[in-house]
Amino acid sequence: MDLTEITNRYYRAVDSGDVDGVLDWFAEDGVYHRPGYAPMQGSAALRAFYGGERVIASGSHRIDQLIVEGSSAAVRGVFTGTLRDGTSVTVGFSDFIDYDSAGRACERHSYFDTPTV
Incomplete structure (x- = not known):
């Protein structure tokens, strides 16, 4: 299982x-x-958010930067986009992701x- 590709798939x-x-x-x-935001758990909460x-x-x-160690990934990057109110943003971000055995x-x-954001 390639967690680097799986992580990149999310961003795409x-x-x-x-x-x-x-x-x-x-x-x-x-x-x-x-x-x-309060923690979002499960498909219904995640669908409402996204x-x-x-x-x-x-x-x-x-x-x-994307580092995979065991079943976890750490990501550092920059998001550039537009908010719902029309504001343009560029913001640095970090994500820390834990994967299950199915990836x-x-x-x-x-x-x-x-x-x-």
Whole structure:
């Protein structure tokens, strides 16, 4: 199982607006921790977030560093995009992801260098 490719698949899905692809990347009971939001657990909560609650309207992630160790990945990069209110943003981010034995994200923690997204 190539966790580097699986991790990159998530960013391609989210950048293209593929909500089903994002949900498929998460384990069925996966949990997403993101500043400014209560932890989102399970498909319904994740669909609500990625399908409309997310303040980001569109954009893309540039991955500067991706490290895989065992069943975990650490990612550092820059997101550039547009918020739902029309504001353009460029923000650094870090993600820490734990995968289950099937290669699906069971826990993800995101951090941002400014509180814009």
